[in-house]
Structure formats: C-alpha cells, structure tokens
Amino acid sequence: MNGYHLYGRDEQLACLRKTIERLPASGGALTLIGEPGIGKTALLRAAVHEAHAAGLRVLEATGVEVEAGLPYAGLHQLLRPVLPAAEELPAPQRSALLTALGVADGPSPEIFMVGLATLNLLTDSTIGTSTLVTADDVQWLDNPTRQVLAFVARRINRDPVALIATLRKGYPDPFTGAHTTELEVPRLDNYAARQVLSHSASGLTKPDQAHILREAMGNPLALVELPIAWKTRDTHSAESTPAFLPLTARLEHAFAGRVAELPEPSRDAILIAAIDHSDTLPEILAAGTILSGRKMTIDALDAAVAARLVRVDGMHVRLHHPLVRSAVLQSETLARRLAANAAMAEVLVDEPYRRTWHRAQSTIGTDDMVADELEATHTIAIRRGGVIAAIWALERAAQLSTDSAVRGRRLLLACEHAFGLGQTELVDRLLQAAARTKLSRLDHARMEWIREIFSDGVPGDAARVEQLCDIAEQSADSDDIDLALNLLLGAALRCWWADTGSRARANVVAVAEGLAGVQDDPRWGAVLAVAEPVLSAGAVHDWLALMTPVVHTDANALRLLGMAAHAIGDPIRSIDLLSRAETVLRAEGRLGLLSHTLTMQAVDLLLTGDWNRAAEVIEEARQVAEETNQPIWTRGSLISDAILCGFRGDVERTLTLTAEVEASASRDKLNNLLSFIQLARGMAWISTGQYGLAYEVLLRLFNPEDPGYHQREGFDGVMFFAEAAAHTDHHTEAREVIARLEKTALITPAPLLHTQLLYARPVLAQDDRAEELYLSGLGQDLTRWPLVRAKLELAYGSWLRRQRRVAESRTPLRSAHTTLALIGAANWADQARGELRATGERATVVGPSPLDMLSPQELQIAKLAAEGLSNREIGERLYLSPRTIGSHLYRIFPKLDITSRGQLAACLDSPTRIRTAAPDRVQPLS
Structure with a gap:
C-alpha cells in the first residue's frame, strides 16, 4: 500500500x-x-x-x-x-x-x-x-x-x-x-520498533532511546508519543510518567502533560471538543466562548494542533487519538467538566435531546426540571432506535428526581427497555434499585411483571402463578387492565412450560374470565389457551372463530391468535394465522418476533405434512433467533429440526439434537420441550423400523408421572404411538391409552387430537371393527392433513392385503405412496412400495427430486421467484441484498436443470419425478 x-x-x-x-x-x-x-x-x-x-x-x-x-x-x-x-x-x-x-x-x-x-x-x-x-x-x-x-x-x-x-x-x-x-494486530518486533523510534526520537541519546524502547514494548503509538513527552519532561524531577503504570495510562499521562501546558483558550477549546458529541468547529467555538467568557476564534486551537492533540479538517475538529479524550477529561477538574457541559447545553437550543443530555451532565444533586426533560426526551432515543441512550436517560432522570416513587417508576421504565435488549445484568441492577424506592401499588405490580418476563422460560411454580394472579387482580382493580393481561400471560406461560397443577391453571383462567371488556384483546384468549389448553379449548375455539376475521394487519395480535390456536391443538388455524403474522413482521422488519412466529409454525407444518415448508421455516427460525440473540427460541428451532430429522429417519442427527437440548430442559423441568424430545426420538425409531424403541419413548408422552408428559403436547404423538404399538405386542396397553384420550376428546374440540385418533382407532382395533374405522377416517375431509391421510391409506391398504383383498388394496397403497413421496417421507413411501410389490404390482419408481438438491434457503428463494417476485422484492422478504439473491438463483438454475425464471413454477409444481414401471404382471402372493 x-x-x-x-x-x-x-x-x-x-x-x-x-x-x-x-x-x-x-x-x-x-x-x-x-x-x-x-x-x-x-x-x-x-x-x-x-x-x-x-x-x-x-x-x-x-x-x-x-x-x-x-x-x-x-x-x-x-x-x-x-x-x-x-x-x-x-x-x-x-x-x-x-x-x-x-x-x-x-x-x-x-x-x-x-x-x-x-x-x-x-x-x-x-x-x-x-x-x-x-x-x-x-x-x-x-x-x-x-x-x-x-x-x-x-x-x-x-x-x-x-x-x-x-x-x-x-x-x-x-x-x-x-x-x-x-x-x-500484534506488537512490533524489536527490529520494526527501532525503525519507528529512529524517525521519532531524533535528538535523544542512545540510553534514552533504549529506555523508551523498553517502555514502549512494541507499541507504535508509544514509540511516537513517549519521545515527545520525554523531551518536555522536567529533567530535575523524577521521571514524569511512572514506569509501573500500564502502557495505556502512561500514554494518557503523556497526552495529559501536553494538555496542561496549553494556554487557557486552547484548554477551553479542547475540553469542549472532548465532551462534545459532534466535531463541528462552529459548535465547539460557540460553547468555548460561553465557557471562557470571551469570544473564541479558531486561533484558540493552534497550540493544540501544534502539540499534536487535535487536527482541524475543514469545519471539523478531530482529536489526534481516542486517548487524548480520556487524557483531557482526567486532567480537568469536576467543576470544569460540569461547566463545559453547561456551556454545550446553552449552545444546543435547537437540539432538545442533546441539550438535555448535557444539562444532565452538568448537574450535581437533584433537579426535577432536568429529570422531567430527560424522561420526556428519552422517547426521541427510542424512536431512533437508541434504547441504550434511553435507558441512560431514564436512569439519570431517576438519580435527579427528589420523589422516591417517581424515581422508582423511572427505573422500572428503564428496566423494561433493558429487558428488550436482553441485558440480564442491567435488568437485575435496575430492579434492585427500584425495589429500594417507595413504589406505588401499580408500580409494585409492574415490577412483578418485569421480574416475570425477565425470567422467561422459568417453569411451573404454582405458588408464583397464584401470586401473579393476585397481582393481576390488584392491577385490574386499579384500572390497569393492560398490566393485568401481561401478568396473566406470564402466569399462563408458566403453566404451559411445566405442570403447575390444576388449581393454579384454573386460577389463571378464573382471573382472566373475571376481567371486564377484554374479550377482544388477543392476550385474553391466549391466556386461556396457554393456561388450560384442554379444558378451555372449546371456549377458545369459538373465540378464535369470532376473532380471526377481525384482525388483518396487527402482527402481534396475529401472533397471539396463532399461539392460542397452537395451544389448543388447531394446527391448520395456527399455520394460517402465524403465516399472516409472518408476512407483516417481515414487512415491518421485526425479526425478534419473527423468530417466535416461525418456531411455533414449525411443528404444526411437520404434523400436517408440509415438510418442505417446515424445513425452510426451521432453518430461518434458527438463523433469526441466533441473530437476535434469543437462546430459548434457538432451542425451539433445534427441537423442530430434531423432529424433522426423526421423520426422515436420520437417527444420528436426531439423537445429537435432542441430547443438545435435553440437559437444559431436564434441569429446568421443561416438560414442554421434554415431550418434543420424546416425539423426535420416537419418529426416528419408527422411520427406521425400530418399533419397540419407538413405543417405549412415545409411551412417556401419555404417562402423567413422567417428566416428558404434557397434557396438550401429547396430542402430537397419538398417531405415531398407535403405529409403534401396532407393530409390537403392546396392543392391549396401547388401547387403554387411546381410551383415555377418547375421553379427553369429549372435552376438547382439538382438531389435532381428533384427527390423529382417526388413525389410532383402526390400527389398534380388532379385525372385525377395523375396516369400519378405516373408512370412517378416510371419509373425513383431510385435505389439509396429507400426512394423516397418507398414513391412513398405507395402513388400510396393508390391512386389506393381509385380508387377501389384494385388488382393493392397490388403490389406497398407490395414493399413499404418491403422497408420502411428495411429502418427502422416504421410509413410509418405501413401505407403501413394498406393500404394492407384495400385491403383485410393480410399484412406481420415484426418482430423486431436483428440489432435494436445494438448501432450505435456496428452496425459499426459488418459490418466491416462481411467484414472480423480483430480486429486490425477494431480498426485502429475506433481508438479503438483490445481488445475493441473484447469486443464489445463478446456482439454483443448474441444480434444477432450467435456464430461466419462467421455468421455476413448473419445476416446483412437479417436485418429484415419478415414472411408472412396465406393467409386467407377476403372480400375486396372496
């Protein structure tokens, strides 16, 4: 260079x-x-x-x-x-x-x-x-x-x-x-250090140069600046920069020595430059005029420039090095620093945010007027995304406040912003400070809510749930319904993550139902669904039917409605609501909530049979959760990935992912995650034909004494538990489990439970009742449940073949094979092909899909391009540049064996290449 x-x-x-x-x-x-x-x-x-x-x-x-x-x-x-x-x-x-x-x-x-x-x-x-x-x-x-x-x-x-x-x-x-x-960037070696020193130490003796070389320890700035300080030191005193100080402190000392030698106007000017948020020359000169009490011109900076402390670039004053700033501030008295900030505040009449900031820096003790200004202007920082600045303003406003209750309120407001940033230590410190103030009754409730959201992921604790319900009632009595709903949602989530017992769950619901005029708030239904996903499912189901058409653009409302649908076991409605929320969140750039929305969608997509979309969602959910520093949602995406890998028969990856999450889930007794872990492992064993192992882990989903038991999440595994039992000698025990679930189905309208029972009933039934139950299940509208329908067809076709009704078995087996291949359920598709061959029919051969060669992100880009979106529009959806989208498409086209965007739609409409084998007839096996 x-x-x-x-x-x-x-x-x-x-x-x-x-x-x-x-x-x-x-x-x-x-x-x-x-x-x-x-x-x-x-x-x-x-x-x-x-x-x-x-x-x-x-x-x-x-x-x-x-x-x-x-x-x-x-x-x-x-x-x-x-x-x-x-x-x-x-x-x-x-x-x-x-x-x-x-x-x-x-x-x-x-x-x-x-x-x-x-x-x-x-x-x-x-x-x-x-x-x-x-x-x-x-x-x-x-x-x-x-x-x-x-x-x-x-x-x-x-x-x-x-x-x-x-x-x-x-x-x-x-x-x-x-x-x-x-x-x-390492320190310079001895040879390079000597070269630097030779250019900056002219006039120094060899012993002096050797002394500086030892002190500088290969630091280039020290090799340049210490010789200057050495030349100007008092030769009759001890060394002006103590050798025992760290090198940075010695450099600051060297700069500070030069500051002390400046004439008074230059010291005023450089002090203003050190405390100013801007390097604008007119602003510095104006504040310098107020500080010094006399007109300051650019000449005041000449001595500082000559001392290599600052440089003037056009209308800007640049400090020579960041250490100059700290050296200036350390060398000046508190009174001088306060006066400099007061001078800056006088100059910034047209900038209220900066003016108030400097006024706060110039104040000792309490000052309610400045405190009020700080609280008022902190919203400017929030509007511009400066949450850290807003927290500082509120904390400083609290320090300046004379009233203890006002001080506490401001600390809690700062605490809420700190929580949004994930600043654990800061939240804890602010909470402790607020607790030492005389909080109002409402602010006490608000502090409890902050403590609750601060502990996001802490499970169970029935006593804490009861306490949150009491505080929510107090908040409602004080007409703060918003706070009451927030507290109840926190209590409900505790009930969801871990078993708090029926009394605590019922109390959450009772308090929520006792609130007046809140039934149109999405949080209300979410509270009922999350706290009591079985007993409240009927009421929430009807409530969702009324609420869904009303909300169109509020992303958080859509997210809460989707959460409620997911909680009561209505995955189709959940997917629809969360997809709408996803669209709005993307448009608004709210990636934090986007990761929540994607993670909740993932399992519902898997259970209904949209595995390609699930893979895209899982991958993006993980990336966004990591980018937004949300570890609990990262773990959620890992579990979803584990379930997908289990479905696809990737046992090794399934076991790796579940082990990665299990330690923390077991430690915190998060039976919600533990149930997913058992589901993922069960899927892996079923997909590889190890039904005995699958039965053992899936049985845990329905044992109330097991750490992996969750009253609603168990619905996810009903169909697969029945399949595992049907291939082992556990029919009687499994029928008892299904009988208990039939009683639960009388209480809840959960489509997930009712739909999976359509499969469980016939596969565990005696032969004299099985066909009636198979036909009843297949007679239902399963358009949005392709996985359940295909599994029913596979089981029914296999049953027909075992009953020696070979010709009849081929139709459901063909349909099952085609659907399972399209879903990507290779192991179950292989079973269907094997059953077809056993009927004497050569099965269709499903070639590898070109889409299998695409990563989840590439598939997502391909789908959006097929919809006609431009590179810029796709980039806006996925937070990538148009050029990056173009690079992805450049690699996608050869993988799909196409040459233009116009061919994408047709390629995506036919994701598998199916060819029918020659119809050579073989003697039926039965």
Missing part, C-alpha cells in the same frame, strides 16, 4: 490488500483487533488510501466514546455522502432509515429494517462502483449502528462491498457470528 511506511506490518497490509482486491467479484468483512495505540487506525488509513487509488467509493465512521449513547450517530456519519440515494429505496426502508438518522419524523423504526435499508443503499447498483466501508474504534460506536453494521456484515459476501473495522482488544466483537475474518 504505497505511501504508507508501516514498519513490521507486511502481513496485515497483505490481508487488507486481498480484501480490497476481491471487489467487485465478492465482498466480506474484516475486523482488526489490538490494544490501544497498536496501529489499527494506521492500517485502516492505509486501506482507505489503497481503495481511493483503485477508484472505490469509501465510506467512513469513527466511534467516539462520549457519543456511544447517541443513537445512529455512527451510521449517520457513515452514510452521509450517499444519503441522497436513499430516495431510491422502497418506501418502508427509506422511512425507517431517514427516521433513524433524524432526517425525517416517524414511528420508531425496527433495527432490522434500518439494516436492510443500509444494505441496499450500499449494494444497489444504481449508486455506482464497489464500496469500502470503514469503522474505526467500533467498540465506541453507538449500539444501533453496531447492530446495523453486523447485519450488513452477515450479508455482503456476494456483494461489491468490503467492511473493515477496528476493535480495541478486550471488547466483544459486534460481528461475532457474522462470518467475518478477525485479524489481530
């Missing part, structure tokens, strides 16, 4: 060069990690120099520690040169981005919609050439900007965009899991 003499950095420069040279064929992200002063920024500048020489567009952002609380400040800095091109973005993306950056007013944008807008702004071919994005000191960028950059980093491997970031060692890499390359 010509023009940059970076001694000892050949390896790092080569890596940077390679990253840039890959453009435009492919992009990627690289993080330079190292200690302060190690040369990360110098390497980044070298990359920028190389990019400019290659004709690339360069977009830059630099993290500033005091600016870390200002939402999207870094993103605004980065995108400022290309922001006019935002007008070409789709309206939802454009609105989200401009609102986040404070350019336009609007509701709080979803972080992932802002991320998608940024991705498209960087990758859209209409903008121009390849792009290098740099983020210096990424650990000090505001949290929303870091999230957006991580979103982009995960998706630019196939785009003409390279992202290079620098990160101080000891801070978490925000791009972890984004398939980025991490490159550690």
Whole structure:
C-alpha cells in the first residue's frame, strides 16, 4: 500500500490488500483487533488510501466514546455522502432509515429494517462502483449502528462491498457470528520498533532511546508519543510518567502533560471538543466562548494542533487519538467538566435531546426540571432506535428526581427497555434499585411483571402463578387492565412450560374470565389457551372463530391468535394465522418476533405434512433467533429440526439434537420441550423400523408421572404411538391409552387430537371393527392433513392385503405412496412400495427430486421467484441484498436443470419425478 511506511506490518497490509482486491467479484468483512495505540487506525488509513487509488467509493465512521449513547450517530456519519440515494429505496426502508438518522419524523423504526435499508443503499447498483466501508474504534460506536453494521456484515459476501473495522482488544466483537475474518494486530518486533523510534526520537541519546524502547514494548503509538513527552519532561524531577503504570495510562499521562501546558483558550477549546458529541468547529467555538467568557476564534486551537492533540479538517475538529479524550477529561477538574457541559447545553437550543443530555451532565444533586426533560426526551432515543441512550436517560432522570416513587417508576421504565435488549445484568441492577424506592401499588405490580418476563422460560411454580394472579387482580382493580393481561400471560406461560397443577391453571383462567371488556384483546384468549389448553379449548375455539376475521394487519395480535390456536391443538388455524403474522413482521422488519412466529409454525407444518415448508421455516427460525440473540427460541428451532430429522429417519442427527437440548430442559423441568424430545426420538425409531424403541419413548408422552408428559403436547404423538404399538405386542396397553384420550376428546374440540385418533382407532382395533374405522377416517375431509391421510391409506391398504383383498388394496397403497413421496417421507413411501410389490404390482419408481438438491434457503428463494417476485422484492422478504439473491438463483438454475425464471413454477409444481414401471404382471402372493 504505497505511501504508507508501516514498519513490521507486511502481513496485515497483505490481508487488507486481498480484501480490497476481491471487489467487485465478492465482498466480506474484516475486523482488526489490538490494544490501544497498536496501529489499527494506521492500517485502516492505509486501506482507505489503497481503495481511493483503485477508484472505490469509501465510506467512513469513527466511534467516539462520549457519543456511544447517541443513537445512529455512527451510521449517520457513515452514510452521509450517499444519503441522497436513499430516495431510491422502497418506501418502508427509506422511512425507517431517514427516521433513524433524524432526517425525517416517524414511528420508531425496527433495527432490522434500518439494516436492510443500509444494505441496499450500499449494494444497489444504481449508486455506482464497489464500496469500502470503514469503522474505526467500533467498540465506541453507538449500539444501533453496531447492530446495523453486523447485519450488513452477515450479508455482503456476494456483494461489491468490503467492511473493515477496528476493535480495541478486550471488547466483544459486534460481528461475532457474522462470518467475518478477525485479524489481530500484534506488537512490533524489536527490529520494526527501532525503525519507528529512529524517525521519532531524533535528538535523544542512545540510553534514552533504549529506555523508551523498553517502555514502549512494541507499541507504535508509544514509540511516537513517549519521545515527545520525554523531551518536555522536567529533567530535575523524577521521571514524569511512572514506569509501573500500564502502557495505556502512561500514554494518557503523556497526552495529559501536553494538555496542561496549553494556554487557557486552547484548554477551553479542547475540553469542549472532548465532551462534545459532534466535531463541528462552529459548535465547539460557540460553547468555548460561553465557557471562557470571551469570544473564541479558531486561533484558540493552534497550540493544540501544534502539540499534536487535535487536527482541524475543514469545519471539523478531530482529536489526534481516542486517548487524548480520556487524557483531557482526567486532567480537568469536576467543576470544569460540569461547566463545559453547561456551556454545550446553552449552545444546543435547537437540539432538545442533546441539550438535555448535557444539562444532565452538568448537574450535581437533584433537579426535577432536568429529570422531567430527560424522561420526556428519552422517547426521541427510542424512536431512533437508541434504547441504550434511553435507558441512560431514564436512569439519570431517576438519580435527579427528589420523589422516591417517581424515581422508582423511572427505573422500572428503564428496566423494561433493558429487558428488550436482553441485558440480564442491567435488568437485575435496575430492579434492585427500584425495589429500594417507595413504589406505588401499580408500580409494585409492574415490577412483578418485569421480574416475570425477565425470567422467561422459568417453569411451573404454582405458588408464583397464584401470586401473579393476585397481582393481576390488584392491577385490574386499579384500572390497569393492560398490566393485568401481561401478568396473566406470564402466569399462563408458566403453566404451559411445566405442570403447575390444576388449581393454579384454573386460577389463571378464573382471573382472566373475571376481567371486564377484554374479550377482544388477543392476550385474553391466549391466556386461556396457554393456561388450560384442554379444558378451555372449546371456549377458545369459538373465540378464535369470532376473532380471526377481525384482525388483518396487527402482527402481534396475529401472533397471539396463532399461539392460542397452537395451544389448543388447531394446527391448520395456527399455520394460517402465524403465516399472516409472518408476512407483516417481515414487512415491518421485526425479526425478534419473527423468530417466535416461525418456531411455533414449525411443528404444526411437520404434523400436517408440509415438510418442505417446515424445513425452510426451521432453518430461518434458527438463523433469526441466533441473530437476535434469543437462546430459548434457538432451542425451539433445534427441537423442530430434531423432529424433522426423526421423520426422515436420520437417527444420528436426531439423537445429537435432542441430547443438545435435553440437559437444559431436564434441569429446568421443561416438560414442554421434554415431550418434543420424546416425539423426535420416537419418529426416528419408527422411520427406521425400530418399533419397540419407538413405543417405549412415545409411551412417556401419555404417562402423567413422567417428566416428558404434557397434557396438550401429547396430542402430537397419538398417531405415531398407535403405529409403534401396532407393530409390537403392546396392543392391549396401547388401547387403554387411546381410551383415555377418547375421553379427553369429549372435552376438547382439538382438531389435532381428533384427527390423529382417526388413525389410532383402526390400527389398534380388532379385525372385525377395523375396516369400519378405516373408512370412517378416510371419509373425513383431510385435505389439509396429507400426512394423516397418507398414513391412513398405507395402513388400510396393508390391512386389506393381509385380508387377501389384494385388488382393493392397490388403490389406497398407490395414493399413499404418491403422497408420502411428495411429502418427502422416504421410509413410509418405501413401505407403501413394498406393500404394492407384495400385491403383485410393480410399484412406481420415484426418482430423486431436483428440489432435494436445494438448501432450505435456496428452496425459499426459488418459490418466491416462481411467484414472480423480483430480486429486490425477494431480498426485502429475506433481508438479503438483490445481488445475493441473484447469486443464489445463478446456482439454483443448474441444480434444477432450467435456464430461466419462467421455468421455476413448473419445476416446483412437479417436485418429484415419478415414472411408472412396465406393467409386467407377476403372480400375486396372496
């Protein structure tokens, strides 16, 4: 990288060069990690120099520690040169981005919609050439900007965009899991260190140079800055920088020494620059004028520039190094820092958010007026996605409040926002602080609700459920119905995850039914369904019939309705509702709730027979849950994957996935997950013909004394339990289990239970009753239940053949074979083919499907393209760039043996290639 003499950095420069040279064929992200002063920024500048020489567009952002609380400040800095091109973005993306950056007013944008807008702004071919994005000191960028950059980093491997970031060692890499390359920048070796020192230590004696070389320990910044401090030290005193201090502290000390020597106007100017959120020259001079009490001009910065503490670039004042900021703030008194913040507040009359922030920083003790302003302006941060800044504002407002109850309320509000971020330690600290205040009765209830959602996933505990019900009643008595419903939903979820006993479940339902005027709130029905999925199923079923047509666009309402349908065992209605919720959540960029919606859909899709769609949903649910840092939903997607693998006979992967989840599920007594684990293992054993093992694990689903028993989730395994029993000598015991389930079916209208019993009854019946039951089952409308229908046809055809009614058996067996092959149930399809051969008929041969060669994501893209969506529209759905979609389609076409998008629909309509064997007749076996 010509023009940059970076001694000892050949390896790092080569890596940077390679990253840039890959453009435009492919992009990627690289993080330079190292200690302060190690040369990360110098390497980044070298990359920028190389990019400019290659004709690339360069977009830059630099993290500033005091600016870390200002939402999207870094993103605004980065995108400022290309922001006019935002007008070409789709309206939802454009609105989200401009609102986040404070350019336009609007509701709080979803972080992932802002991320998608940024991705498209960087990758859209209409903008121009390849792009290098740099983020210096990424650990000090505001949290929303870091999230957006991580979103982009995960998706630019196939785009003409390279992202290079620098990160101080000891801070978490925000791009972890984004398939980025991490490159550690080491200390210089002795030879390179001497070369650097020889350029910065002219005039020093050899012993002095040797002393500095030892102190610098290969740190380039130290090799440059310590000689300057050495030359200006007091030679009659002890060494001005104590050797026992860490190197960073010694460098700060070196910078602070230069600050102390500045004339008063320069010290005022550099103090303002250190506490300012902006590097704008006029703003710094205006605040400096107020701080010093006299007109400040640009000349005040001359001494600071000469001391290599700042540089002036046009209308911007840049600190020479981040350590200068901390050195300035440490060297100044508290009174001076308070005065500087007060001066900034006076200047920022047109920026209420920043003005209030600086007023809060200039206040000692309590000040209710500033506290009120902070609480009022925290909504600006929320609207722009700066939740961390909002939490700080509310916590600081609490500190400034004189009234204990008001202080507690503000801490609880901050706590709610902290929970949304998944900040466990912060939530706990804020809760403890709030508990020490004189909370109102309602705020006590709110604190209990926060504790409940904070403990998301904690099962059972009947006493806690009773307590939540009592608090919900108190909240309702205080006319806070919203809080009451939230508390009841938390109590209901405890009943769902683990057995709390009938009394606790009944109490949740009783309190919910006692609330007036809430029957049109989706949370109300969800509470009933989740708390009492069997006894309340009839009421919830009728309620859903009334509610479903009403809600069209509220994604969370649709999600709650889908949750209620899933809870009572109505998978068809659940799939329909959750699919509608999914569409809206995608459009709104709400990936956190999208992972919930996808995970709940997965098992319902599997049980009804849409395995291809289930595979897509499971894969995306896992990816989104991981990206949004939701471990409990990640585990849910793993269990769904385990069930799918069990259906397909992949025993090894099924056992691996179930073992991965079982430890935590057993520890927390989560019988909901434990029941899924038994279902997945049962599927694996059935699919490979190991019916004895399948019977043993599936029996656990129906034993109330077993840790894997769940009163509703057991419905998932009724059909498969009956199949396992029919192939073993457990008919009598299995009939007793089915008889108990028949009694349950008199209580609940759950379609899942009633439909699976259509299979269980005939396969376990005596021969004199079996045919009547088979025909009764096949006479039902099973259009949306292809797996159940195919399994019934397979069982009926096999029964007919055993009854020597060979000709009659072929029709249901053919139908079963075709359906099972289309579903992808290869092992059951093989059984049907074997039965057909036993009738003397050559079975159809199902060739491998081209779709089997596609990954779940490729299949999803292919389906959307077949529907006529453009690459841009598909990218908006899946949060990928249009170029990435194009790259996927480029690989999909050869796999499907097609050459155009127009052929996709036909290919997807015929996912298997079935050819009929020659009709050579063989002697029937019976």
